Amino acid sequence: MNNLINEFSSLIQSVPKIIRALSNTDYKPSPTKWSKKExxxxxxxxxxxxxxxxxxxxxxxxxxxxxxxxxxxxxxxxDYQNSYTIEEILTLWTALNSRFMIVLANISEEQWKLQYTSQNEESVTLSWLFTDYIDHMKHHLNQILG
Structure with a gap:
C-alpha cells in the first residue's frame, strides 16, 4: 500500500498545478454532461x-x-458549476485529500484487511477500497485533462 499512498501524495501535489493551467473549465459539453469543474x-x-x-x-x-x-x-x-471558481474547488479537493492522507498514513497492515460488505453481498477490504478510490480519481482526472 505504500506505493499507492505515495502515488496519492504525488497526485495531491501535482493535480492543482496541472488543472490551474487548463482553460475552459466551465464548459459543459451538454446539459447532461459534467464540466471539468463539476x-x-x-x-x-x-x-x-x-x-x-x-x-x-x-x-x-x-x-x-x-x-x-x-x-x-x-x-x-x-452547484459546483455556478457557485465556485475552479480555484475554490481545487482548494477544497486538496484539503479533503490531505486530510484523508492523514488517516491513511496511520493505518496498520492489519487494518488494511478490515472489510465492508458491498451492496451485492461481497466482502471488500480497505485496501481494495483505497485502490478503487485512486483508480476512480485517475479516471476522472483523465477526463478533465482529455
Whole structure:
C-alpha cells in the first residue's frame, strides 16, 4: 500500500498545478454532461464519502455495508458549476485529500484487511477500497485533462 499512498501524495501535489493551467473549465459539453469543474467537484464528493467510509470502518467493530451515494445529486446540490471558481474547488479537493492522507498514513497492515460488505453481498477490504478510490480519481482526472 505504500506505493499507492505515495502515488496519492504525488497526485495531491501535482493535480492543482496541472488543472490551474487548463482553460475552459466551465464548459459543459451538454446539459447532461459534467464540466471539468463539476468533475473536480465530484472528486471532492468522492473524497468526502471515502474519508467517511474509512473512519467508519476503522472506528467500528460492527459489520458494515458499503454505503453508496447519489453522485449526480451531490454535484447538482453542491452547484459546483455556478457557485465556485475552479480555484475554490481545487482548494477544497486538496484539503479533503490531505486530510484523508492523514488517516491513511496511520493505518496498520492489519487494518488494511478490515472489510465492508458491498451492496451485492461481497466482502471488500480497505485496501481494495483505497485502490478503487485512486483508480476512480485517475479516471476522472483523465477526463478533465482529455
Amino acid at each position: 468533475i473536480l467537484g465530484h472528486l471532492c464528493d468522492s473524497a468526502t464519502m471515502n474519508h467517511k467510509r474509512f473512519i467508519d470502518r476503522l472506528s467500528s467493530k460492527d459489520e458494515l455495508v458499503l454505503e453508496l451515494y447519489k453522485q449526480n445529486s451531490w454535484v447538482e446540490l453542491n
